[in-house]
Amino acid sequence: MSKIPLSFAMGLVFVGTSLLANDDRVIRARYIEAPIVIDGILDELAWALVEPATDFVQTNPVQGEPATERTEVRLLYDDDNLYVGVYCFDSEGEQGIVVTDVTRDYQSSENDHFALVLDTFDDDRNGFLFGTNPEGAKRDAQTVGDGTHINFDWDGIWHVKTQITEQGWQVEMAIPFKTLRFREGDDQIWGVNFVRHIRRKNEVAHWSLVTRPYRMNRVSLAGTLEGLGGIRQGRNFYLKPYISTPITRREGDDVDFMPEVGMDAKYGVTPGLTLDLTLNTDFAQVEADVQQINLTRFSLFFPEKRDFFLENSGIFEFAHTGRRFGRRDLIPFFSRRIGIEQGEIVPILGGVRFSGRAGQYTLGILSMQTDEFEVTPSTNFSVLRLRRDILRNSDIGGLFVNKKVNGGDFNRTYGTDVNLKFLTYLNISSYILKTDTTGIDSQELAGAFNARWSDLFWDIEGEYLSIEDNFNPEVGFVPRPGIRKTLGELAVKPRPGESIGWIRQFRPGVTLDYITDQNNVLQTRVLDGSFTIELQNGGEIRFGHKSTFERLEEPFAIRLPQEIPVGDYQFADFSVSFFTDRSRAFSGDAGIETGEFFDGEKDSYRLGFLLQPSYHFLAEVGWEHDDVRLPSGDFTDNLVTSRFRYSFNTTTFLNALIQYNSTLKEVSSNIRFNWIYKPLSDLFLVYNERRASTGEVVERALIAKLTYVFDF
Structure with a gap:
């Protein structure tokens, strides 16, 4: 049997996937006069009268192969909303569905998930993403630069309901046109794509093929949405006032009570341009930094x-x-x-x-x-x-x-x-x-x-x-x-296929960072080699070796009183790490890095555990430890990070972030209750505390904040 050269075979793969990516799929939306009731049950006659988008194609694990489970997507619209109706069929029914999180902008890769992207300007650059999981959680975002940047902190006003059935799960969405931005005109042509994650198989499938390593926000690979006629954005104007009542006490100080009021406003000046105003801006509800x-x-x-x-x-x-x-x-x-x-x-x-x-x-x-x-x-x-x-x-x-x-x-x-x-x-x-x-x-x-x-x-x-x-x-x-920095990276990503069924991909790679000052005198050189094994279930194993050169032109006070003197240093370390399937009820991660460190040695350890028996409750604990041994003295660092979350439903959450930092000799707590009582309107109750490791309270604050959106 004749052999095909590897370079020629890879060329065929490249050309084939490029052609697949350019295979433009088309779906038409149907106009209706009566609005759809958003309840997750596709029982209105209009759903049966529209042709669905089907035949999803895998991106992972086997690019270009048909999806293993059937998905049907239908689009309707009236004067105010775009309606999305979805059947996510599953051969294992309710037993095959995985849901680990119902918070807003949940991690889609750890859940069964459906989403669509709308390229409303049809410019192959920008889009709006709307997604949900079988329990009806919301995940939305803006994407710009053809997937270069995606912003999940954008929150739009839209509605979704889901239903889990013996055949899988169903979705109904209503996306108001005033939530979107698009060109004026009676006949609209938009880009559109749909994605479905089947978590138990770690499978990702799109309606219009998205080639690896890209994701659905690569809107230039989307299909086409036709049939939208006579739609208008309408008035896009809302006011969002707030009232905040913080009570704060610092060590050695009296209690401070300083209520605040303020307001945000948003106005759509044109279908594509938006004016935002903020007065007496307040961020009391923001989660604390992870140390x-x-x-x-x-x-x-x-x-x-x-x-x-x-x-x-x-x-x-x-x-x-x-x-x-x-x-x-x-x-x-x-x-x-x-x-x-x-x-x-x-x-x-x-x-x-x-x-x-x-x-x-x-x-x-x-x-x-x-x-x-x-x-x-x-x-x-x-x-x-x-x-x-x-x-x-x-x-x-x-x-x-x-x-x-x-x-x-x-x-x-x-x-x-x-x-x-x-x-x-x-x-x-x-x-x-x-x-x-x-x-x-x-x-x-x-x-x-x-x-x-x-x-x-x-x-x-x-x-x-x-x-x-x-x-x-x-x-x-x-x-x-x-500095002047030169960087080079080379990695390959072979897939063993069925020959090693539990491994999805190998990724051996090497990276070189070469940094000089402005006179071209070498300051830092890092040669980092790694070998990563990606597992079919979403876990990962990584081995690494790093060789480092550092030039110190002044002493490095790494920890008082420890100091690394001026000089040239060449040192190397080895590392190994892994994490398991985070969609499971119990998962974990661990890592170790050991070797030389400047003129001494360093051992670093990382250990983490995640418990999530259902989407209602999550407990996660992580520990990082550094043991540094230098001629000027030894020291250790410990950082413990604990997260707890209880989700009452898709609109009510209790979160806690508790951290211990041995360098600061401090324990910090950030506990937040959030009730989204209507879209973009929230009640927050926040408790913050900093406590010395000896037990004394350094600072303590209790904050209540209420926001309300007036949507005109």
């Missing part, structure tokens, strides 16, 4: 969690095509710099955001004013982000960020970026930035170039980044200025 142990010389990154800044945050993203591209090395606009100073909350008087699409342009304007707080003066933060679509699926844009202290200094960041996508799997991104800071007039540039190829078999990435010594984006995040 981290820092054994590096550089600042840790903590993500933004405040709703106002998270909504539409994708519009303000800058040059983020590659998997590792600039995500932590340089973020020119980081909203967490607004209203937080040295870990303290600074009051925000108010702000405005104007964002959306107009023709080929995506626009974002943000301006926020903070109040004077202790030694921090009142400050204005303003951002302008503009992107223009070019070619079929690429864009070029600019960014301007301004920080102006009342009666004092200023700081500005501005630059341009380009993001190009070719041949389905190739992404190229580049940018150049400059800062202006009072008293600094040189060495304020930064720039980067990144290229990444990621297909079914290969992950290949290269990057060059330069950040000059005085580059200073005060409303951004740059943990390490004054």
